[in-house]
Amino acid sequence: MVFGVLKDIKVGENRVICTPIEVATIVGAGHKVLVQKDAGIGSGFSNEAYAKAGAEIKESAAELWEACDFLAKVKEIEESEYKYLREGQMIYCCIHPAGHPEEVQAILDSKCIAITAEDSHRYGSPNCEAAGKQGALFGLESMLTINGGKGKFVGGFAGAPGMNVLILGGGIVGQGALSVLYALGANVTVMDINVGTLKMLGDKYGNHINTMFCTKETIASVLPQTDMVLNCVKWPKQRKDFLIDKEMLKLMEPGSVLVDISNDDPGAIESSHETHHDDPRYVVNGVVHYCVSNIPGAVAHSTTVALAAETLPMLLNLLNNGLEKACISDGFIRRSLTAYKGYLTHEETSAIQSRPWIRPETILGITEEKLDFAPPATTTRSDNFIKL
Numbered sequence: 001m002v003f004g005v006l007k008d009i010k011v012g013e014n015r016v017i018c019t020p021i022e023v024a025t026i027v028g029a030g031h032k033v034l035v036q037k038d039a040g041i042g043s044g045f046s047n048e049a050y051a052k053a054g055a056e057i058k059e060s061a062a063e064l065w066e067a068c069d070f071l072a073k074v075k076e077i078e079e080s081e082y083k084y085l086r087e088g089q090m091i092y093c094c095i096h097p098a099g100h101p102e103e104v105q106a107i108l109d110s111k112c113i114a115i116t117a118e119d120s121h122r123y124g125s126p127n128c129e130a131a132g133k134q135g136a137l138f139g140l141e142s143m144l145t146i147n148g149g150k151g152k153f154v155g156g157f158a159g160a161p162g163m164n165v166l167i168l169g170g171g172i173v174g175q176g177a178l179s180v181l182y183a184l185g186a187n188v189t190v191m192d193i194n195v196g197t198l199k200m201l202g203d204k205y206g207n208h209i210n211t212m213f214c215t216k217e218t219i220a221s222v223l224p225q226t227d228m229v230l231n232c233v234k235w236p237k238q239r240k241d242f243l244i245d246k247e248m249l250k251l252m253e254p255g256s257v258l259v260d261i262s263n264d265d266p267g268a269i270e271s272s273h274e275t276h277h278d279d280p281r282y283v284v285n286g287v288v289h290y291c292v293s294n295i296p297g298a299v300a301h302s303t304t305v306a307l308a309a310e311t312l313p314m315l316l317n318l319l320n321n322g323l324e325k326a327c328i329s330d331g332f333i334r335r336s337l338t339a340y341k342g343y344l345t346h347e348e349t350s351a352i353q354s355r356p357w358i359r360p361e362t363i364l365g366i367t368e369e370k371l372d373f374a375p376p377a378t379t380t381r382s383d384n385f386i387k388l
Helices: 020-028 047-052 061-067 079-084 101-110 126-143 172-183 195-204 216-225 246-251 295-329 331-336 347-353
Strands: 002-005 032-036 056-058 070-072 090-093 113-116 164-168 187-192 210-213 228-231 257-260 281-284 287-290 337-340
Touching: 002 061, 020 032, 020 047, 020 295, 032 061, 047 056, 056 061, 061 079, 070 295, 079 101, 090 295, 101 337, 101 347, 113 331, 126 172, 126 228, 126 257, 126 287, 126 295, 164 172, 164 216, 172 187, 187 195, 187 216, 195 210, 210 216, 216 246, 295 331, 331 337
Parallel strands: 002 032, 002 070, 032 056, 070 090, 090 113, 164 187, 164 228, 187 210, 228 257, 257 287
Antiparallel strands: 113 337, 281 287
């Protein structure tokens, strides 16, 4: 199979889906690999390194889209790339389909085979850990007086107390943020709707952190004493309410900071909207907002190395065995199949966009096979099925 490594073109994105090490492994498995020129430059990987690993370097994205059976990148398919999509071609990237109807329509119209990367990670994406840890650091940067924050130091100084931080969500993202802020001496409160998660985190940190059940009311009760909020909640896209609305921001002191790491659209924070690394902050009701949508892109080398290593087994499964066998042996690949030759196969997207869908195992004709189990990617359900 001919596999292509595309250069990501999202604003502020420097990651790449494969390093030369993964390319060498894929070539060693008998596949031809094409790499777009400078695809890895932003992550610290030269064209020469990819060529040494056995890849052919191509000048333009168009050459890869034309020649490859299977292409991969990190972030979404941009509008300028829609024209390249073609029937039967596989593409693997973070599609975020439920929130991008135009992208979904382009995928369906092209009859390509699209796999959404964010749903494919069996043990959680390394990008989630990176987003939490680096998001915490960007929050501290936003707290600086020179950036509009109220100028509190995370762990305090002799005679000056440290910061009170509220983390919404105790999953991989929230745990990443917690590890950084706790180590730096912040007074941290974690809120979640899973009491088991709260108990686990309390035990892990020797009950030196605060834990609370997450509701809008409990959030409001602590906001007056909170210097920084980090939203790490994956908000169900069908919900129209918020965990923090604009009026609640007035409970916080001017110069307080809100970091929306999850950056869902719509999301849990009413005042949140996507920003980019070149202009990351804005102020609403006195609160400094940091809402960059691809935080891991700021530590592109480390996140690329981690993401590429975790993604490699999935890519090899697809390349060596084909889509059907890969979806039988790996339920996380199966649940990530977003579209197959004009058919929507992503349940959350069906529900959010009111589009009919078909289960991946049905359209692939593998329902009678012994399928590897994977839990649903989200809690959103849809019975709007395509009738074949």
